[in-house]
Amino acid sequence: MLQETIPNVARLVEPDRVHKSVYTDEQLFNMEMERIHERVWIYCGHETQVKKPGDYYTVQIGRQPMIMVRGADGTVNVLYNRCPHRGSMICGDRSGNTGEFFRCSYHAWTFNHDGKLKNIPMMESGYKDTRWTRDNPDTNMKKAARVENYRGFVFASLAEDGPSLLEFLGPSKIAFDDICDRAPAGEVEVVPTCFRVIQNSNWKIFLENQLDALHPSVTHQSTGRAAREVEVEIEKKTGKIPLSYHMLSAFATVTIDKWDNFQTINYPYGHCILTGYMGLRPQDPDTLAYEKTLTRAYGEKRKEEILSTNIHHVLIYPGLSVQSPLQQLRAVRPLGVNKTLTEIWHFRLKGAPEPIYRRALAYYNLVNSPATLINADDLENFWKIQTGLGSDGGDWVSFARHYGRDIEKNGALETGEGMGTSEAPMRNQMKAWAEFMAKA
C-alpha cells in the first residue's frame, strides 16, 4: 500500500546524493521501519544485562516494543512486549526481574520466559470449546523470529528469512572480536549504567555523522582547544598529562587536513569501519601492565595482533556504532522521522587491570554522558540539519566528496590514500538503504 502512495524509492537515491525527503517524510520513515529495522539484525543488548533467570531488559526494535529475557535454562529470549489476550504490554518497567514467569497486570495471564503460556485464570471453564486452547500458539507471547548471540552481544531479527547474523555482519563483526579479544579473559561485561540521549533528528543523520571524518575538528574544536589549554597547564605543574585529556584535545590537535590520513572501509549492508587508533597504546606503566596480562593470556604473537587492530569506530547498519578500543557502543533507536534515541553503554574487559577500565570510563563520562563536552555540538548540528532539510532551499543532500575514487577490494569499498574525509560511508549507507527499501 505504501509503495503506491510514495514516489519510486529508487529515484530518491543517486550514487553521490540523496533526496531530502529520505530524512523528512513520515511515510518513508514507516517504510524504513518495516523494510529495514523490523527485518534486519538489530542489537538488543549484552547478555550480561540479564544475568539471572527472569532478568529482563526492554528494547525497541523498529516500532516494536520487545523484551530481552534470560530463561531458567540460561537462554536469552527476545519476545514482543504484548499480551496475546487483549494486547497489554507485559513489562512496564525498563528492566527488572520477572521471577519465574511473566504475569500480565490486566487479567493475570502468566507466561514462561520463552513466551509460552503458563496459565490463564479459570481456563478450563472460561475457554472450553473455544479456539483458545493450550496447543494454540496464539496463546503464547510472540517471539522474535530469530535471535543470535555473538560473543555475548544479542541481536534479533523480526523476519523469518534473511542472512544469518554472521553473514549480515560480515567483516564488521570485528567490532565484537576487537572488544572481546582486548580482554585477557576473551569476554566483556556490561557496566549497568545506560546513558540515554534524545536527538531531534532523523536516525540516519546520526549514523552519517559517526564516520564523518570531516566534522570533528570543525564541530568539536571548542572542546579540543579548551582541553589543550588545560592539559598544557597540568603538564607544567605535574610533568605529565592525564590520558583522558588527549581524548578531548585530539579534536583540536588533529586538524581538518590530518583527517584525510584516516581511512574508511565500506561493506555490504551499509556497515563501515573507520580506522585510526587514537593513540591508545602509550608506554605508561598501566598500559604495560595490561599488555603483560594479554601476553599471559594469548602469547606474544597473538597479543601483538590484538593490540595492532586498527579501528576507531565500527558502524553496523542500521543502528549500532561500536568504539571497540574504548569499550563503548551506541545503539540507535528511531522514535519518529525527526526524533531518535541513542542508548550508550560501556564495558569492562574481563581480566584487565582497573586502569584500563578507568580509561574507558573517562571517555564514557566526558564524551558520552548527558553532560557531554563533545556530543552536545553534534546534537546541535543534527537539529540544524533536520530543520534545514525541511526547507525548500534545496532538494538534495550531497555526498560527492571523493566520489568516483573509492577502491573496490574483496567486495568492500575502501577510500583511497589521503582521502579519509571521503563521503564514501554515506554513499555506502544510502546504497544499502535503497537495496533494503526496494524489497517489498
Added chain:
Amino acid sequence: MATKTKKRPAGKKSAQRAATRPGAKKPVHPKAPRGRVARGAAAPSRRTATAGPGAAGGSAAHATQHAVEQFLYHQAEILDAKRWQDYIDLFTVDGVYWMPADPADKHWDGIPSIFAEDKNLMTVRMKRVLHPDAWSQRPLWGTNHVVGNVMIEKASPNGDVVVRSRFHMMELRRDTVRHFAGSYVHHLAKAGDSYRIKQQRVDMTNAQAAFEYVLQVWV
C-alpha cells in the same frame, strides 16, 4: 566569595527569601515581625527558624544556618549570572562537582557519572563554553535556580558542614523551556567567614531518564 554577594543587589533578594522561609520545623507565628516585608536585614524572623537536626537552636547554630543559606543562594546567583570562574573558585583545590547517574551511588570515583569534575575539568568546561565556536552555546541559554529546604546534616567543630538542600532550575534556550529539580549535598569547608566546596553532589530527579538534548554547565 560569599562576601561579594552582600554588595550585589541580587544578594539582597536572597536575603529576603531567607527571611521569609518558615524554617524546617516550627511554623512561623502569624504575627512574626515583618517576615514578608523584610528588607535586607534578615535578623528578626531568624529567631523562629530551627537549624536542623543536632543543632539545638543556639545562636551559633542560627548563624551557621544563615551563613550556609547565604552561601547556597550566592552559588545560585553565580550560576544564573554565568560567572563560571567565580563558580569554580567556590571549590577547594581538591573540590569535586558530582552528578551521579544513579541515586544509589556512594562515591564519585571510578563509576559512570553525569558529571564528575575536578577543578581542571571544570576549567575545560568553562573554556569550552566561552569559546566563540562552541556551536551548541549559540544562542546561549538562561537559567533560574531556586534553592530551598536547607538542612544542615552535620556541623563539625572546625566549622565544616554537610548541608542538604533542594533546587529547582528552569532553563530557556531558543523557545524551549526545560525544568530540572533535585537535591544538593554540599560538603563545605569553613574558609574565613564563608565556605569552600569540597564536594557538591547533585542528584537530579531525572538522572536516569532519557535527556532531551544534554546539560552543558553545572546545575
